[in-house]
Amino acid sequence: MKAGSGATTFGQPDSPGVPADYARNTLLAPFNDLDAIKGLVKTNPGQIACVILEPIAGNMGVIPPHEGFLAGVRELCNQEGICLIFDEVITGFRVGWSGAQGIYKVMPDLTCLGKIIGGGLPVGAFGGKREIMEQLAPVGGVYQAGTLSGNPLAMTAGIETLKLLKEEGTYELLEQKTAYLCSEAEKIARSSKTPTYLSRVGSMFCIFFSRGPVGNYASAKKSDTEAFRRYFWALLEQGIYVAPSQFEAGFVSLAHTDEDIETTLAALHGAFQAAS
Structure with a gap:
């Protein structure tokens, strides 16, 4: 399990506290290396639930995707029935109104958001395809809730931030x-x-x-x-x-x-x- 940003500076790429079972059930591939991802899928047939990545890597500096990389990952996930998840906590509403997926015209199955949608206050959100989101309670059987989910202060700050971002120019x-x-x-x-x-x-x-x-x-x-x-x-x-x-x-x-x-x-x- 690789930790980026500040942890990389201190030469500690492995995050303390990550259970061994989590690490054993996570496969790592280099960013911008489509062949490496294809290799992992090939050697683990039917075993990969999802591919999670930042569409623009922001936890090791700023590294844009190479031409065709995201589209290639999307195509591979379509072929293999794998859920594609974009971590747009940094890029969402920052690089554009539709995030990195809007810039590169590649649609994931799920998107993770944070930071900006709370106007700098603590907040996180995820959303995606109807067939996935309907697995969540109360429609589905996956329970998801949080003490501060929909916190009025964070939501108000987020709405005002999004209003500013939506202004022309x-x-x-x-x-x-x-x-x-x-x-x-x-x-x-x-x-x-x-x-x-x-x-x-x-x-x-x-x-x-x-x-x-x-x-x-x-x-x-x-x-x-x-x-x-x-x-x-x-x-x-x-x-x-x-x-x-x-x-x-x-x-x-x-x-x-x-x-x-x-x-x-x-x-x-x-x-x-x-x-x-």
Whole structure:
């Protein structure tokens, strides 16, 4: 069982507390490797209940799917009668109104959501095909409930957030701001001769301190975490706080002003110099 984001920084890819039975009943395949998933299905015929993945990997930086990867997984699941589940906790309503599945035109059987639909307050949700959802009580026999399910405060914050996101031009503005920030950051990195690989989808981005492209967990792990450490502290000393892990995603939000972005870009000059 692999844990990403901050846990990867500390060299602890195995999450403590995961029961051995869960691990034994979970098969792992590299992101963006359709052949690996096909191999697992072939060697475990009729035994795989579902394929769960982030359509845009956000727990090892930001890694977009290769062309045809998601469509290939969808086709394989259709052929084998396997449920396809997209974890859109990070990407849902962030990269677009229809999430990553809307961008890549691949529809899962179930979708997991969180974060944004609560306006930053604690909330989680899942939904999908009628024949699956009707297995839940009170229609079906699978009981699902929670003390804070439908919490009025979280739901109100979420509704107001979604109203803002649905306004005309919202996602275009986020795209414009993030594209500018990232393109200028790449120029600054090149001028400082700091080896970096910048990956972005919509308002999600990650600056990998890597000499080559990053397309999966193995290539992400090759990043220079010591360079990132120097970069992080150099930014913090200038009043810019980014996630304290090479393997976390960065986000631009509607709250970020043009002044915020310019201040960040000015700080990047010294930060990349410190990292190199």
